[in-house]
Amino acid sequence: MYELSARAREIRERLLGFMHEVVEPGERDYLAAIAQPGQRWEIPPVMEEMKRKARSAGLWNLFLPDSRNGAGLSNLDYAPMAEIMGRSLIAPEVFNCSAPDTGNMEVLHLYGNEFQKRQWLEPLLAGDIRSGYAMTEPDVASSDATNIRCRILRDGDHYRISGRKWWTSGAMDPRCKFFIVMGQTDPEAKPHARQSMVIVPRDAPGVRILRPLQLFGFDDAPNGHAEVAFEDARVPLGNLIYGEGKGFEIAQSRLGPGRVHHCMRLIGLAERAIEAMVARAKSRIVFGQPIARHGMAQEAIALSRCEIEQARLLTLSTAQALDKQGTRGARDRVSMIKIVVPRMACQVIDRAIQIHGGAGLCEDSFLSHAYAGARSLRIADGPDEVHIMTLAKMECSRGEG
Amino acid sequence: MYELSARAREIRERLLGFMHEVVEPGERDYLAAIAQPGQRWEIPPVMEEMKRKARSAGLWNLFLPDSRNGAGLSNLDYAPMAEIMGRSLIAPEVFNCSAPDTGNMEVLHLYGNEFQKRQWLEPLLAGDIRSGYAMTEPDVASSDATNIRCRILRDGDHYRISGRKWWTSGAMDPRCKFFIVMGQTDPEAKPHARQSMVIVPRDAPGVRILRPLQLFGFDDAPNGHAEVAFEDARVPLGNLIYGEGKGFEIAQSRLGPGRVHHCMRLIGLAERAIEAMVARAKSRIVFGQPIARHGMAQEAIALSRCEIEQARLLTLSTAQALDKQGTRGARDRVSMIKIVVPRMACQVIDRAIQIHGGAGLCEDSFLSHAYAGARSLRIADGPDEVHIMTLAKMECSRGEG
Amino acid sequence: MYELSARAREIRERLLGFMHEVVEPGERDYLAAIAQPGQRWEIPPVMEEMKRKARSAGLWNLFLPDSRNGAGLSNLDYAPMAEIMGRSLIAPEVFNCSAPDTGNMEVLHLYGNEFQKRQWLEPLLAGDIRSGYAMTEPDVASSDATNIRCRILRDGDHYRISGRKWWTSGAMDPRCKFFIVMGQTDPEAKPHARQSMVIVPRDAPGVRILRPLQLFGFDDAPNGHAEVAFEDARVPLGNLIYGEGKGFEIAQSRLGPGRVHHCMRLIGLAERAIEAMVARAKSRIVFGQPIARHGMAQEAIALSRCEIEQARLLTLSTAQALDKQGTRGARDRVSMIKIVVPRMACQVIDRAIQIHGGAGLCEDSFLSHAYAGARSLRIADGPDEVHIMTLAKMECSRGEG
């Protein structure tokens, strides 16, 4: 329905071919590698190989709308690429399109100074390093940004950062070189001017990776999600991004495209789940006929198809709104997809699990891991309830000027 | 998202103006007129006035893709018009775009012979008469067309029709002049070649309107839904449409655009319901603050918005698929909207009822009547279960050639 | 599971017999009588006949725990009787056990003075008159009792009542002789001491029945639900119940048993719906086999059975809690059944409608009418949302002393 540009169509074809030829077999090697004793937190060499191939194939940084450093695709043109990559848990990294690096690159691209760009953005764009985004805190309801307690104190020519963050994705990855940290610079300012963002190298003194967190039992190695302590960590003043008190503003700006990416990836995952569901339903016999001929399985399949199609159209329409109306104009749709897509993905994957029986619950299928990922997105980046409240308020103020 | 053609945009503007200036006040007169004692089954004169105005304003037969008799709009261009009309239960008739006339005109336009066109299609196009579609039978599960028992027997130069039909919408309307009747001409033929369609004048001997049916207590006067007996009713052979054994094929052809129309009208109704819900939630105070500030009401509003947007995009995509790929290529999407949209409308309207409290249950709001209409569409034109089964089968045979 | 007393078991047997022998045929006569032109708001004679029979059979006032005037059954013993009566929309009246008379008798029994008992309670107990309960107002969210605006002004030896009420069930019934009206006597008092209850004869000057209200499209004749204006209506001071400022307290007291009755009746209705669903599913053939062999229908049947059983057990446990711990101790359970049972009934009836197809939508089955009744109970007597809030608060204050 939504028409891709000619260039996006061409890239899409190549991306599909690359997924099939490189990523699918590579994923098997990758999983085998980290399953080796003692190799869980090492990056399998096949990943760097795949990255090299993707880069030379021009399938690199497709997410970045800037055409000098990225593919220069619009949000609408990139969305189907994100869906394709989302089918595999490792594919986004192959194309240097994985969170939280994408959001961090976006932020540095838009708000970073020259030094920050050279020091941090360029190696990220090159895929030489990775990064983390330290926003959520274990001790407060972080969905309300004004709750954030981490302190960023100016002290001469340095900032001193104190606080505890968790669910810092990618922090366990040995290639992770820095975090973008959100914290309070001025607790007395107006609620949305209290926060700032600062770049903190992972090896800065006072930074301590406390532990990897499990998501429904999955450690998501070798990238992982970490709890990180900042114990009077010191960074030069030049590591501040954009300006003091700009943290909230920066955070908002990264949310629009980032949420579209997340949602399109989930749609890819849900699409893979319905394919698996159909394949299983056709091949297993129960009570004399394939599962696919039993009414409740048909219901699972048909409703999943209906929900995926709707979620995809809504997300594409959001990408288009971002292109045409900007983050502000697309705000309502961004909230909608954040509410709708993770729920849809959970539901579709859950149905696929049910149809797989025991195989759906264990590591023989991708489903339980996919479920955990989809479920986490009903909480990460603002829980459903916050987006529901936001969307309802927008709906109630329509036409009120 | 979906771009309308320039012509459709222009018509849409005029349609909106007409709705506001003519239909909204006209609806009040209309309802008042049929509420008068003894006037329940009379057509209020204001209807014919509005029709005249609509016709001279060029807002007439917008549904018909044929540009000589209708507006020549594509399905995608017409869809938003159907949504607008759907906000009012009487608006579709004002623009000569109401079911079942639209489907009947479509059938006669595509399959009627010259005589049938002159005799039945032309006055329908002119809005001078109305018609009924006699398909569903009380005694069998009519969703399975092979169950249809009504007999159409060739007898010399006539057909004799015997059977009982119900939910024949429009049959109570004094302007209704004929029915298109589906029945079996050859019970021995292959299942899908048994049925034929024949035109039966409402005043033909042997046609008896048994009673109006109530839908959740609503009689939907003055159009109504009737149970009709065909007791050896006789019509000339020339009243057969297209050919013996073609009934199933004709029935299929009318379903694609017809379902898009039904669904877009329901989306208009749901949109009106969410507007009413928001208005009520903002104006009523409970426990010290407007309902709109209570979490569960926010959830009702936000989820309704998400569901409406998704349903609309899906239906528009279906209209576009009909335009580009034809009925066959759009089959899966047509089933999807038939499953999704009535359920969505029921849910949104039900939430609006809940927020309205007692006012939502009675005639002081349009909501309970709208609910009854939306609920009936989970059954009419094939119940959910049949479409779910059909869609699941299509999903399972994808890529099987 | 829950054991009935020997006496209740004996009554229950007789009640079942009476339902079968008297009420079932009587219901057909009753419906035929009010369907006659001009008879819609007349009480069919068969009703008074059935009442006489019920009374002489000792199946009278079974709801009243007082053994002098009623059956002296506990809440737990009466609950299954209410379920049996609930299967028919007219049965409760036959046994003098229909709302709002039951609640009004309860109130007069507990709080009425001698005069009130003689004047109003005795003829109600005898089934000679009927009554209304005028609580809900069209202009405010009445679920928050502090919103009630109707004024009850002391003026010498009279009260003057001014306000508008609606959904006053039974008010259209020609036998209805008085209303219990809730209104404000002292707007300056503490929120829960502002209201009082007063008896207002239906023929008092200043009482005007404005109109019957429709529930969905049903007028529920000949009992009906009315909008009633009190325009400076005057009643003697002796018509005040219990004391000024006691309105809220009295209202609370009638809620416990009343809600159990409502819920058990709905369970009876749901039970009748699942029986109808099963009968239909077994008798209709679609795609070569009875509906009952299709998976989605099986799901509808099985889930309905699970939900009914659970709702029944919860309601019986609530009846028992009322018996053992009183209204206060059973508060949480009373909220639970008010949330659970109407939703369950709506869902079960809705599934039965779906399986009936067109027959489920119209007057050929009891289902659409039953749906309207069940749906109204998600609003009447406090909407779901209020009970959810109340229950959550109780849950949060558990163990806090």
Add this chain to the structure above:
Amino acid sequence: MYELSARAREIRERLLGFMHEVVEPGERDYLAAIAQPGQRWEIPPVMEEMKRKARSAGLWNLFLPDSRNGAGLSNLDYAPMAEIMGRSLIAPEVFNCSAPDTGNMEVLHLYGNEFQKRQWLEPLLAGDIRSGYAMTEPDVASSDATNIRCRILRDGDHYRISGRKWWTSGAMDPRCKFFIVMGQTDPEAKPHARQSMVIVPRDAPGVRILRPLQLFGFDDAPNGHAEVAFEDARVPLGNLIYGEGKGFEIAQSRLGPGRVHHCMRLIGLAERAIEAMVARAKSRIVFGQPIARHGMAQEAIALSRCEIEQARLLTLSTAQALDKQGTRGARDRVSMIKIVVPRMACQVIDRAIQIHGGAGLCEDSFLSHAYAGARSLRIADGPDEVHIMTLAKMECSRGEG
């Protein structure tokens, strides 16, 4: 509501005390022990200590209705004990009441010969060994028992067992000494007379534990769920339980009480989840007030309470039906709880996760692990769909004799 016997009340009190004094602190030690490097599949000594204490406290084999070997409690009396134990993932083992040992003890108690009882039942009753139940197969839809392919071939004075089983819970436990294996002895017999059950020592030649399976990401160490290959494993003829062709009958018999146990344990887990949900909602502030004061959280809490109460009553009523009417008479209720309770537990735990935010997704709460367990019970022991079908059939054959 359901009254416990005096003896059960007394045991229940002691059980609660023991849980608080012994199991709660013991659970912390246990989890710490298996978290040590290399200790994952070792049984922490604290477990055997707790078992000794439980045994000397007379809180041992409470599940066994036989009063010589067990507590002699009825199903109804034992049910609340299972709920209490179910709050902790390790508590059932402490009291020698954990699956699959309980089912295996039941089977040996009812169907075992003297040799089998002495050899296998006695050490199980003493808590000296553990056991596995090898029923489900990876290659077939095992919910349809006639699909089972594992062969049990008579060969002189031995049986030779060949097949592959998985989800054999407890098989990874070093104390596990034998499996009860379900397989086909006579593929030509009538469908339900083909299967037999045989005892296979874990160290029998030809038995190979292939791998532990993960449930979502949890390995459930040190008990685990294994895939097990039987490669021409040989056991003496005396290891056959009850008789050839009796496998299906034995399997049925263990299902009634076993399902009540599973369900009551899940109810305990759900109860713990709602308590955690409430505690979290009361302590976290978001947008200026505790989560517990936000409407959507109130809805989560209240609906969870309603669902838990209903599920508990239904399960207790099932236990009572088993006591009074036996497995056959309770069949419909056993299916109901199997459908209702795991879904309820998933839903309640999921809501608790949502209210916990990030903490609910990781190992800092018990919730994600509890979710995985509850989710698996929608598949284990017959998937929802099979029980729905079964229950619908029973509903449809009611009153048909």
